[in-house]
Amino acid sequence: MLPFTVTLRPGLSVHEQVVFAVKRAIVSGRLKPGDEFPSVRVLSRELRINPNTAHKVVATLVGDGMLEVRPGIGTFVAGRSSSSAEDRRALLREDVERLAVDARHLGLDVQDVVDAVIEHWNRLNRPAR
């Protein structure tokens, strides 16, 4: 089992999807600096993806400074400081784009979208019954 969540959708780059999922897990605190990260082999087996792709994923994350390899020991989440608000906003970008596009298709204006977001936000903050 992997220490982060990813659901692979067909038609999209596997590499991008997995890199994004790991970044989201790190930014949201699901994966913390110093946590052990699965080896290429385990990634390939658990996600049922090509080992070359798994290798590229790890290489990208190491290159972006999100993971670090300690030779002979393993791969770990890099010990950087916690994520900035900008990192977190960046992860939402795709959802925001989709929301904006869908709203415009339906002929709504930006205030309709803001109102809808506020309503759902408040719903989340209310205690569950």
Add this chain to the structure above:
Amino acid sequence: MQYAIETQHLSRRFGRTEAVHDLTLNVPVGSIFALVGPNGAGKTTTIKTMMNLWQPSGGSARMLGTDSRKLGPATLRRIGYVSENQDLHEWMTVGQLMAYCAPFYPTWDTAFGAALARQLAVPLDKPIKRCSRGTKMKAALLVSLAYRPELLVMDEPFGGLDALVREEFSSGILEAVGGDRPWTVFVSSHDIDEVERLADWVGTINEGRLQFAEPVPSIIARFRQVEVALGDSARLPSNLPASWLAPEAAGRTIRFVESAFSEADLGPRVHAAFPGALDISASPMSLRQIFITLARTYRISEKSA
């Protein structure tokens, strides 16, 4: 060695039928190459010719650097071959079969074979003739992987296997490849689902001819399902771009598959073809959807030829 398999203008004829025609492809070492095509397209003939079960009628094939016509024990013991109709000494149990095969392969890894047998859930002491189809295929895979071949060639390995067995099969393959040893996988299939996540390269074959061979990320990047919303209903003009496949029109909606997608070009091209376009959406397509579209396109072009 850069390529585990190279074919040059490979052809194989039976009587007057060219089952494989002018096939040129290269499979890089360390990659998983999937050859996809409908039944009767020439996948099995291609593989059998590569494995020297048939001689080429024209052109050539090289396996791990050796001409296919000269494949001998030294090269064959570095290649694993799994096909649907395998002769598996049905009277033996799987355990006996493994013991029987082991001495032929200097690289046979008994411990690895045992671990794989557990992972694939293959019973070691049941006679093969009493095993189900799925178990027989897993046994064939097991015997081919236990000596850690550098090149694994599989002809329609997923045919007739239920979903769980297919999962176990894919896991078995992933378990064996990767790591420091050189490895390459060549698999033919008419079922694209198993292939999408595993393959680095996909080639399509139809009527004995290779349509294209391309890295999976690049195919996925250039195909999009496009929908155009128009102000008024319109018929399809006759001079649409050649890269727009399977165009359809219904009411105020136009739909087509773009096979040469570029974010920057799509808008201008759509507006050039449909000046009344209000909205354009382009969605990624799975490999399965891409191949269905291509297969339909071939069928249409055959009818009009």
